[in-house]
Amino acid sequence: MHDNSPPATPLCRLLGxxxxxxxxxxxxxxxxELVAAVSEAGAFGFLGMVREPQALIEREVAQVRARTPAPFGVNLIPAATPAPLLRGQIDLCIALRVPVVGLFWDVDAGVVARLRAAGITVVHQVGTVQDALQAQEAGAQALIAQGVEAGGHVRGRLPLAELLAQVLAVASVPVAAAGGLxxxxxxxxxxxxxxxxxVLGTALxxxxxxxxxxxxxxxLVAAQAGDTVLTEDFHIHWPPHAAVRVLASSVTRRERGDPFxxxxxxxxxxxGRPIYLFSTDSPLRSMTGDFEAMALYAxxxxxxxxxxxxxxxxVRRILAEAAAHARLLDDAPVAVASPVCYAADAERERNAPVIARLDELLEAERAGARVTLRSSxxxxxxxxxxxIDAIHRDEVRWCGLLMQAxxxxxxxxxxxxxxxxxxxxxxxxxxxxxxxxxxxxxWVARKLRELLPLVEDDGIRAGLQEMLRSHEENLDKVNAQLRKE
Incomplete structure (x- = not known):
């Protein structure tokens, strides 16, 4: 399977x-059962333990460990969990030496700090670039960028491709992708x-x-592409205005009345626990009732x-498909000694001074994005x-432009x-x-002026010229604001 799978990444090494x-x-x-099967297959599984009692978490952790020696994580959601229960959940994860904890929704810096102090690796799922920066500031060691295509609770509203590009541009920690995969x-x-x-949800x-x-x-098996809807109808147990993506049903068609x-x-x-209409509960093996009226996440x-x-x-099928498709995305291989290969090497060497300057600017813009987020x-x-917010948005944008260049x-x-x-x-x-x-x-504007004459690619040059104009305009705006105070 090693030769028929995408290669391991630094995030794989972080998670084990x-x-x-x-x-x-x-x-x-x-x-x-699912977490152990996924982790035993070489992927990484998170136990979904939002709002679950400590006894259940302890039992599930023990059962994973009885099934496999592979590493795994526990997923918690502070914003959707009563504070006393959340404290108990965190205490238990620390006591059980859970290797990884995944977090989602609002960034709770205190929770991240407590987990990190206990030696637990923290992965935070985010739906906006602002959440990504806040999670990174709080100490998260990896991020999951969740696009609006995702099933279940959806934090942001950007398509995955767009959000992933933004998060990759500002992140200095590994980033995973979720949403419609x-x-x-x-x-x-x-x-x-x-x-x-x-990150896989629906498929698993x-x-x-x-x-x-x-x-x-x-x-799920019977559903077709386009059968899902994003709705706030399933809301009991979660903070207000927390949208979910589910299969269309009598609830989303408002045949069951007004959810609010x-x-x-x-x-x-x-x-013995009642399942309410419009709650965020999805049908489980342990439930009975009117499943069509529950949240059918997809x-x-x-x-x-x-x-x-x-x-x-x-897991095996998707890894094999990914490896095969990755080969299609790559250029056709060429012989090491071919003129084409030498030409590519020469091109990279010729571009090296420009790449080094672009990297210098990228590091500066990434720093600026973090400074403006904190300052706002x-x-x-x-x-x-x-x-400050407008400058922050610009800094994020230029990070993406520089990465692409x-x-x-x-x-x-x-x-x-x-x-x-x-x-x-x-x-x-x-x-x-x-x-x-x-x-x-x-400083950035000065570096851009020095760099522009060295750039031969018309598209890159046009983007850098726009970046220069933006920095010059922001310089004037900030000076004018400071003179007012």
Whole structure:
């Protein structure tokens, strides 16, 4: 299988898995049997333990360890968990020496810090570039960029390709991709874009080992592409305005009434626990009731799900498909001594000085994106905050442009954040920090002017010229704002 799979990545090494596939930590569905099967197959599994009692978490962790020695993680969601229960869950994960904890929704810096202090690796799923930067600032060691195509709870509203590009541009930690990925073609696509792993949800619900009820699994198999909807109708147990992607049903067609008015209606039971209409519960093996009225989570890749099969088989099949598709994405191989190969080497060598300067700018822009994110949170004046937010969006945009330019020139973008970040954040007074930021903007503008005559590619040059104009405009805007204060 080693020769028929995408190669391991730094994220694989961080998590201790062999293959760049992750099982989403789906609440209720991702239990010990599925996690162990996925991890034993060389991928990485997360137990979905949102809001679960400590006794269940302890049992599930023990069952995973009894089934496989492979590493695994526990997924928790602070925003959807009562504070006393969350504290207990974290205490238990630390006591059980869980190697990895996945987090989602709002970034809770205190939770990240506590887990990191206990030696636990923290992976944070995000739906916006701002969440990505906040999670990284808090200490997350890896990120999952979740596109709007994802099934279940969906944090952001950007398509995966767009969000992944933004997060990769600003992240200095490994990034995985989630959202609508259910076959090898999708996995190969995000790996080629720069993700270090792909996250599977829907494809692994439809497996023998998943804890989903057979009703849910069969609905996934029968579904076609386009059968999912993004809705807030399933909301009980979660913070307000938390959208979910599910298969269309009588609930989403509003045949079951208004989700936000009236008394709660019981539509099912789980070992004595009532399952309410409009709750975020999905049908599980342990439930009885009206499954059609429950949340039938599914991502936009559901049309790729053709049958319920063993989880290890799903992992192997998708890895093989990804490897085959990756070969199609690559250029045809050439002999080492061929003139074409020598020409490519010569081209890279000729571009090396430009790539080095682009990397220097990328590190500076990545630092600027982090500085502006932190500074916006401190700004009291609405006009100043709006200006900082606008500069932040620009910095994220230029990070992406620089990464693309480096790749166009056959270089590998740096993952570093420039030293400017630490120096700027050491300036406590926000007004003085903005003046310091402006000096950094001036440095970038000067470097761009020096670089432009060296750039031969018309597309790259046009993008850098736009970047220069933007920096010059922001210099003037910040100076004008500082003069007002």
């Amino acid at each position: 898995c062999r293959h760049p596939l992750l099982l989403a930590g789906m609440g209720g569905v991702s239990r010990a 259910a076959d090898g073609r999708g996995v190969a696509r995000v790996l080629a874009q720069g993700a270090q792993a792909a 619900i439809a497996t023998h080992e998943s804890f989903a009820h057979d009703f849910h699994k069969q609905r 008015t009236g008394a709660r209606t019981v539509v099912g039971d789980e070992e 991502g936009q890749g559901v049309g790729q799900v053709q049958a319920v099969e063993p989880a290890a088989g799903t 949170a401190e700004a009291q004046d609405p006009a100043l905050r709006a200006l 480096i790749r166009t020139l056959q270089g590998t973008p740096s993952a570093r954040t420039g030293d400017f970040y630490g120096k700027a954040m050491a300036v406590a007074d926000l007004r003085e920090r903005m003046a310091f930021l402006n000096r950094g903007q001036g």
